[in-house]
Amino acid sequence: MLTHRIPAGWPRPDSTVHFVTDGLGSAVQQAKAAAGEKAVAVHGADTIQQLLNAGLLDELAIDIAAVLLGSGIRLFEHLDRAPAVLGNPTVTAGSGVTHLRYPVRPS
Known part of the structure; x- marks a missing residue:
């Protein structure tokens, strides 16, 4: 999950949720690495606009x-x-x- 700060109580044991706080490029890189050969999906108009603007979509x-x-x-x-x-x-x-x-x- 791309965010500016990690919410209280996280990370939780055995959770598959990962928080990325070091930028959009890092989030894309980590998502692609985690997905392997599978596709990475992104939701939310603001994040999609940022990815389009950065040329990362x-x-x-x-x-x-x-x-x-x-x-x-x-x-x-x-x-x-x-x-x-x-x-x-x-x-x-x-x-x-x-x-x-x-x-x-x-x-």
């Missing part, structure tokens, strides 16, 4: 659901390198959801 996965929330952090509001150039998407239709996967091209 390989793919952008967007799931469009049939729900309008009306508030929250906009996913693309604070991009330093706008426009961000994305590759051709893979589109998968589901029941009430459309899954979009865009490769992120280096800028």
Whole structure:
């Protein structure tokens, strides 16, 4: 978990939660090392924006659901390198959801 400070009571014995306090690049490096050959997923608009701005995101996965929330952090509001150039998407239709996967091209 990427954070500025470790909460009280952590780390807990036998927990699989790891807190990273030394920056975004370190968090990505540690996540990739822990994942091995598997993919690393990141959630949260603010973290995704930081990764896009730092050039540390390989793919952008967007799931469009049939729900309008009306508030929250906009996913693309604070991009330093706008426009961000994305590759051709893979589109998968589901029941009430459309899954979009865009490769992120280096800028």
